[in-house]
Amino acid sequence: MSATRKPHTIGYRQIAGILVGEIQNGQWTTQNQFPTEMELVERFGVGRNTVREALRELQDLGYIRRRRGARSVLATASPDSAFVNAVHSAHELLDYAKVTRFTLLATETIRVDAALSRMLEVEAGGEWVRIGLLRNREGQTAPLCYSEVYVAPAYAGAIADFENEGELFAAIERRYHIVVRRIEQEIEAILVDANIASRLNVPIGSPALRVRTKFFSGDDELVEIGVVNFPASRYKVRLSLDRRSAPAGMTAG
Secondary structure: OOOOOOOOOOOHHHHHHHHHHHHHOOOOOOOOOOOOHHHHHHHHOOOHHHHHHHHHHHHHHOOEEEEOOEEEEEOOOOOOOOEEEEEOOHHHOOHHHHOEEEEEEEEEEEEOOHHHHHHHOOOOOOEEEEEEEEEEEOOOOOOOEEEEEEEOHHHHHHHHHHHHHOOHHHHHHHHHOOOEEEEEEEEEEEEOOHHHHHHHOOOOOOEEEEEEEEEEEOOOOEEEEEEEEEEHHHEEEEEOOOOOOOOOOOOOO
16 A cells, blocks of 8 residues: 655654544454554654554554554454553653644633632732633544643733644743743542533533643743643543662662
8 A cells, every 4th residue: 555655753643643543434444454563664754663652552542452473453443432641751741732633712811719729729819811722532522621721921922823833832932932841740530510511511520530730931930731621531641651760778679
């Protein structure tokens, strides 16, 4: 099967997204052979490790079964709808944003009240610019998540570049010539209120994961806070962290 060679900058998540689209469109079925690693290397013009990560993503999503020494086999065209975010580094914390499309619901300047102060862990009384977003995966009708992104007013001009960048903090870096040096992320289980339930098409009081991410500049200035609400059945986080060295007083056994 011939195909146009893709740029070398394509990542494994983008490759996985392309293959998912082809599976859902019926190009690959349980009756025909799924491409081998080398066929995908040639097609996308990337290294074998990138292809393996893409195939691991498809396996995590439930689309394929991988077999050592043999080509992968398509398991189903309609797996569990949960998105799996496999995180190996800070760069991958927000990878779901790169493979989803968003709908901008509203942009407004708000003053932080007591309840919002507790949720964001910022001082009450300050002003932030808030963006409401819904994200969807290709081929999925139910929203993947509902997000509220809070931007420090001094950096609100980057909102105009948001759609082109895909990630707001990247737009802030580009426009204001700063670098986000530190990212803090907290994940908690919640029961959704009426506002979130209506956005996500789930019952009031149903379980969800709330992910709060804070972005700090090199001067330790808080420039952005993202609060993302994922219905419990639509999102999973998989962490893989390398232990580079043993703590003092410990030896390898």
